[in-house]
Amino acid sequence: MKICVLVKEVPDAAVEKRIDPSTGRMDRSGEKNLNPYDTHAIEAAMQLREGGAVQVDEIVAVTMGPESAVRALHKAVSLGADRSLHLSDGSLAGSDVGATGYALSKALAKEQPDLVLLGQQSDDGECYTIGAVVADYLQMPSLTQVIKMDVDSGALRCERQAEYGYDTVQVEFPAVIAVGDAINEPRYPSLKAIMGAKKKPLETVAAGDIGIDASRVGAEGSQVQCGDFKAPPAKAAGQIIEDEDTGETVEKIIAWLDERKLI
Numbered sequence: 001m002k003i004c005v006l007v008k009e010v011p012d013a014a015v016e017k018r019i020d021p022s023t024g025r026m027d028r029s030g031e032k033n034l035n036p037y038d039t040h041a042i043e044a045a046m047q048l049r050e051g052g053a054v055q056v057d058e059i060v061a062v063t064m065g066p067e068s069a070v071r072a073l074h075k076a077v078s079l080g081a082d083r084s085l086h087l088s089d090g091s092l093a094g095s096d097v098g099a100t101g102y103a104l105s106k107a108l109a110k111e112q113p114d115l116v117l118l119g120q121q122s123d124d125g126e127c128y129t130i131g132a133v134v135a136d137y138l139q140m141p142s143l144t145q146v147i148k149m150d151v152d153s154g155a156l157r158c159e160r161q162a163e164y165g166y167d168t169v170q171v172e173f174p175a176v177i178a179v180g181d182a183i184n185e186p187r188y189p190s191l192k193a194i195m196g197a198k199k200k201p202l203e204t205v206a207a208g209d210i211g212i213d214a215s216r217v218g219a220e221g222s223q224v225q226c227g228d229f230k231a232p233p234a235k236a237a238g239q240i241i242e243d244e245d246t247g248e249t250v251e252k253i254i255a256w257l258d259e260r261k262l263i
């Protein structure tokens with residue numbers, strides 16, 4: 001069995017999310033990291049391999065993103081993927097979720113996986129949608145929020161978390177499964193794996209190499225049009241009461257609350 005894991009490079013969680021006023025898109029500059037939700041998908045692939053119920057011949061990390069996204073692929077490989085595929089092309093910049101899903105489905109079609117795993121959401125866009133879009137293009141069954149996965153009689157038995165409880169669903173391969181973050185506790189990469197990650201095979205493809213129709217990607221090929229996004233107004237600075245004397249401090253806090261009719 002071949003498993004492809006979709007991974008994305010996102011701005012580090014510590015970086016404040018900003019909208020670039022000139023493009024209306026998210027400003028993705030600054031420190032970046034592998035989307036934390038995707039580490040659960042890699043771990044799920046590793047556990048399927050180690051579980052032994054099915055023979056996993058290959059785990060391939062797949063991303064679409066600029067040159068810098070190779071770092072996310074190196075991290076994915078250090079966590080257990082055998083090799084990676086990087087779809088990178090200037091024409092893909094500005095793709096919305098439909099166009100991104102279309103482009104990723106083309107990269108996946110090249111790989112012909114038996115199973116596609118991905119995170120429940122990206123830490124930047126948070127659309128929770130890529131799995132469904134990719135599955136639709138690939139005409140594969142798709143499940144979201146999967147928190148348990150077992151191979152049973154050649155099919156995949158999944159438990160998915162829903163608002164009302166849990167669904168148990170059996171799907172045939174090939175399938176696209178978005179895993180919830182409750183599915184596992186991702187392992188930490190070993191120092192040896194981190195050092196060896198750059199030596200693992202990494203293939204870079206451009207849009208034309210995998211038959212992506214240029215009219216269906218990028219800002220022009222996207223159906224979502226960004227409106228007039230603005231950063232929220234800056235909050236007024238809070239008032240810090242610096243006082244060692246407890247009685248006086250309490251009086252100041254009560255006066256402050258009273259002034260605002262909060263007590």
Ligand SMILES: Cc1cc2nc3c(=O)[nH]c(=O)nc-3n(C[C@H](O)[C@H](O)[C@H](O)COP(=O)(O)OP(=O)(O)OC[C@H]3O[C@@H](n4cnc5c(N)ncnc54)[C@H](O)[C@@H]3O)c2cc1C
Pocket residue numbers: 006007008025028035037038062063064065092093094095096097098100104117118119120121122124125126127128129130131222224225226
């Ligand atoms: C008009 C518009 C313009 C945009 N322009 C850009 C742009 O120029 N550059 C840019 O980076 N983003 C851009 N985006 C955002 C981009 O479209 C989203 O990243 C994409 O739609 C995926 O949505 P999401 O990240 O919220 O994915 P979700 O559906 O929340 O992600 C679920 C999972 O899908 C997988 N996944 C998501 N994206 C990728 C990816 N690229 N590669 C591999 N796996 C992935 C991951 O496993 C992730 O955990 C734009 C969005 C819009 C609406």
